[in-house]
Amino acid sequence: MKYKCGVCHEVFDYLPEICPICGADNKAFREFKEEIVSYRKDTNEKFVIIGGGIAALETAKAIRARNKTASIKMIFSEDKLPYKRPALSDFICGDMLFSDIVIENYNFYKNNNIELYKNKTALKIDTKQKVVLLDDDSLIEYDKLCLACGSHSFCPFELKEDQLPIKTLRSYKDAMDILSLIDKGKKVVIAGGGILGIEAAMSLNQKGLDVTVLERGECVVKAQLDRKSSDLLRQALENKGIRVLLNSTVKEIKKDSVVLDNGMTLFPDFMIVSMGVRANTSLALDADIQVGKAIVVDDYMRSSDPYVYCAGDCAEYKGKPGGLWIISSAQGKCAGANMTGEMIKYSVVPFATAFSGLGVTFFSAGNVHSGDTKTFSDKNSYKLLSFEDDKLIGGILWQDTRNSSKLMKLLSLSADKETAVEKLLNS
Numbered sequence: 001m002k003y004k005c006g007v008c009h010e011v012f013d014y015l016p017e018i019c020p021i022c023g024a025d026n027k028a029f030r031e032f033k034e035e036i037v038s039y040r041k042d043t044n045e046k047f048v049i050i051g052g053g054i055a056a057l058e059t060a061k062a063i064r065a066r067n068k069t070a071s072i073k074m075i076f077s078e079d080k081l082p083y084k085r086p087a088l089s090d091f092i093c094g095d096m097l098f099s100d101i102v103i104e105n106y107n108f109y110k111n112n113n114i115e116l117y118k119n120k121t122a123l124k125i126d127t128k129q130k131v132v133l134l135d136d137d138s139l140i141e142y143d144k145l146c147l148a149c150g151s152h153s154f155c156p157f158e159l160k161e162d163q164l165p166i167k168t169l170r171s172y173k174d175a176m177d178i179l180s181l182i183d184k185g186k187k188v189v190i191a192g193g194g195i196l197g198i199e200a201a202m203s204l205n206q207k208g209l210d211v212t213v214l215e216r217g218e219c220v221v222k223a224q225l226d227r228k229s230s231d232l233l234r235q236a237l238e239n240k241g242i243r244v245l246l247n248s249t250v251k252e253i254k255k256d257s258v259v260l261d262n263g264m265t266l267f268p269d270f271m272i273v274s275m276g277v278r279a280n281t282s283l284a285l286d287a288d289i290q291v292g293k294a295i296v297v298d299d300y301m302r303s304s305d306p307y308v309y310c311a312g313d314c315a316e317y318k319g320k321p322g323g324l325w326i327i328s329s330a331q332g333k334c335a336g337a338n339m340t341g342e343m344i345k346y347s348v349v350p351f352a353t354a355f356s357g358l359g360v361t362f363f364s365a366g367n368v369h370s371g372d373t374k375t376f377s378d379k380n381s382y383k384l385l386s387f388e389d390d391k392l393i394g395g396i397l398w399q400d401t402r403n404s405s406k407l408m409k410l411l412s413l414s415a416d417k418e419t420a421v422e423k424l425l426n427s
């Protein structure tokens, strides 16, 4: 039997206690039935995918499910097979192996005749000749190309030799670099109090490090939480010994210290920067493909070039870049299907975050910062729903997250206020 997480839609052949992708607890899981693909078109086309993340892998799977004979090539800079990137937050605890986070092993690629160009970087796309130039000077021809090249961590600091080590957490290599710096009792500063900064803080605190989180605003995890739930989370962090400094930004990084703009000086052994991501757009820009905040795609995941599709963190749909696993996976499925000739429209997936740790569980989905809000709280839990024109646009479930899948469902239906309140606040 297989199980699908109702929050991130990832499928597992076992029932996890906590979803390793999105952190949802196991109440969010439902039995999964394999999707039956009825479209079929076997050709000799050459499909090339640049990327080795979930968007690239789902693109390759969707192509092969519809076309058994075409050639599929996946080109990616990392020297590891596609893995569950969100699990890197737990990986830096040091108790996991790569085999725990890899998505498919080599046999999968062999059995599905997907050629891997591992450890190779695409330097340029020539959309007229329809070729991709790699860093080993080879040229790869394509009939249809998918850009699934993801994003990179944003780091506003100049990295200098004579500074204390500054790291970001985006790849397996980054995780290994951080692991090499970890030792019980060491001090770390995490610049950025968003969800990824907080997850890293928790992992390092669990390893016995002395952790300080810097947040330039007044709330941690402000994209997903309102003031009340953010304060509850900060309290939970501080109860575990994680220091949270609000309204604090880094002014200067020295050899052995970090100076804040409020004049405070911290003396960490290393610093992790968790200040958001930026889409990888340089290949597209260089090829004159339309780019906004990320690579612009239409309802069918097509870029402005008719033979180039795009999916995942590097794609921008209706003015918004994705930035989530579930979105990358759904866009990869859609791009791959459409590359074979099927015409499937991308259906928007609500932004959602699940969190479990420090004795806290929360789930946040959609837009929780605008519109009218309705809240409910008791001794153990807190719920917030937000509405625009009396339609549900977002929600937070604090501690009692049993209704997280229901919230996702109601959001995708833009449920009216009465129904949402009845199903989510009164039950």
Ligand SMILES: Cc1cc2nc3c(=O)[nH]c(=O)nc-3n(C[C@H](O)[C@H](O)[C@H](O)COP(=O)(O)OP(=O)(O)OC[C@H]3O[C@@H](n4cnc5c(N)ncnc54)[C@H](O)[C@@H]3O)c2cc1C
Residues within 6 Å of the ligand: 008, 021, 022, 023, 050, 051, 052, 053, 054, 055, 056, 075, 076, 077, 078, 085, 086, 087, 088, 089, 120, 121, 122, 123, 148, 149, 150, 151, 169, 170, 171, 196, 280, 283, 311, 312, 313, 314, 322, 323, 324, 325, 326, 328
């Ligand atoms: C620590 C961490 C925790 C996260 N937690 C969550 C979470 O809880 N929930 C959630 O929904 N999301 C989470 N995310 C975000 C999620 O992992 C991403 O949204 C998702 O992995 C994006 O997938 P992608 O395939 O679009 O891109 P990526 O996974 O970034 O893959 C892009 C690939 O393209 C390759 N590439 C880039 N440029 C080139 C080039 N020129 N040539 C060849 N290869 C290239 C890269 O090497 C990489 O292999 C987390 C991310 C991180 C880093």
